[in-house]
Amino acid sequence: MIKNLVLIFQKIIDFLFPPVCPICKNSVSQHGTMCHECWGKFNWISDPKCYICGYPLPANLDLGDYPMCPVCANGKNKLDWLRSACVYDDFSKDIMLSFKHAGQIQYQKIMSRAMIMALQEINEKIDIVIPVPLSNRRLFKRGYNQATLLAYPIKNYFGAVLDVNSVTRKHRPDMGHKNERQRKENIRGVFSIVHPEKIYGKTILLVDDVMTTGATLAELNRVLKKAGAKSVMGITFCRVVRAI
Known part of the structure; x- marks a missing residue:
């Protein structure tokens, strides 16, 4: 009964406000989707990409069955597994900035769908999905955590627990224009584990919108492993790619 009412309500919404692509405004089949173009x-x-961190690799190299980027080959990447959709x-x-700073929430379904596509390669059972937290000050100013919105469909996909309470974040200045070394220094010690009993022995998937240098995910990995996490993986919508 309730399901039928929801479907009827959705049809009314679609009739009054026909779904369109948020980019080009052409008609699409349902809200929260983009046209094929x-x-x-x-x-x-x-492919080819690093089998650990997912970094895209040159196609003209013989990389074998388990290709690795220089960072992972040197043991500098500490996450157990990492992927980005684009x-x-x-x-x-x-798209990312419109969703993150301009309140364009309609991009949430598009971004999380892309991330779930990138997660098809994962072979382990995910126990907990943790969106990268914001500081209370930044959360109050923005009104929402974009990583949490992206994490909901992902936790549903895995049938995992969404945990937004076990990790807290201190406020630090924005890292937008800092280099890799400055980002690492700025992020060190910013996260705290307040419920280590929920973390111990668990396989955790971190969710964020963008990966620039990887400093944020690396620091989260450090504190989660220190709290006893069995494995820490990560997924982002997009990532900065520089020439290797």
Whole structure:
């Protein structure tokens, strides 16, 4: 009965406000989706890529069955597994920033759908999904945590627990214009585990919108492993890609 009422209500909404692509405004089949042409504008990260961190690798190299980027080959990446759906470029940047700072929540379904596609490669059972937390000051100013919105469909996909309480974050200045070394220094000690009993022995998936240098995810990995996490993985919508 309730399900039928929801369907009827949705049909009324679609009739009054026909779903359109948020980019080009052409008609689409349902709200929260993009047309095929705009979907094809994403620079998707596909093989060959590092089997640990998912960094795209040159296609003209013989990389074997388990290709690794220089960072992972040198043991500098501490996450057990990491993927990003697409490359951070002008197109993905506009979508990500509109969602993150301009309240364009309609992009949530599009971004999380892309992230779930990138998560098809995962072979382990995910116990807990943790969105990268904001400081209380930034959360109050923005009104929502974009990573939490992205995490809801992902936790449903895995049938995992969404945990937004076990990790807290101190307020620090924005890192937008800092280099890799400055980002690492700025993020050190910013996260605290307040419920270690929920973390111990668990396989955890971190969720964020963008990966720039990886400093944020690396610091979260450090504190979660210190609290006894069995494994820490990560997924972002987009990531900065520099020439290797």
